[in-house]
Amino acid sequence: NAGVTQTPKFRILKIGQSMTLQCTQDMNHNYMYWYRQDPGMGLKLIYYSVGAGITDKGEVPNGYNVSRSTTEDFPLRLELAAPSQTSVYFCACGGAQYNEAFFGQGTRLTVV
């Protein structure tokens, strides 16, 4: 099993551009999460989903959108990219038992 797969691994965006970070999981877990990791700031929750068709804002949702049309996929959309969105983005999924989160390898995004 691949677990949680994120694409792309790296991306450079210009200010004002938009893009979608892809996340897919083959673990059949209901819960999925998007985090951003800034140096010295740890992981901040952007959005999360407890199941297909349900999404909720996390700690830092501004500037992002998500959708969850299937159990497997949880894409993160950036509209009008800004330098403040330069970060490493992690997608994770979790099951109901024990609530352990399984992480993807991350996407390093630079906005210039």
Add this chain to the structure above:
Amino acid sequence: AQRVTQPEKLLSVFKGAPVELKCNYSYSGSPELFWYVQYSRQRLQLLLRHISRESIKGFTADLNKGETSFHLKKPFAQEEDSAMYYCALTTGGFKTIFGAGTRLFVKA
């Protein structure tokens, strides 16, 4: 509001010395607490969870509801323990938030 605080950004100890990584949380409900570890060039992964009361790689953590703490401890640090450690809290709504992390550096 829920919050996880890890007061130390960096902790440096000698090999064989005891180590304690501090974690305090703020949550009005019944918390589920975890420690995650990120080794160099690897994915973030679960180290241990409070509900299991287990010891993983020699690490233990006890939930102290009175002090709202979940400190991670190991009696004898090893060089391979050098990594980034994150304390995490999951709420009843399955929202999982993380602390800022503590980088542990174990010197030979």
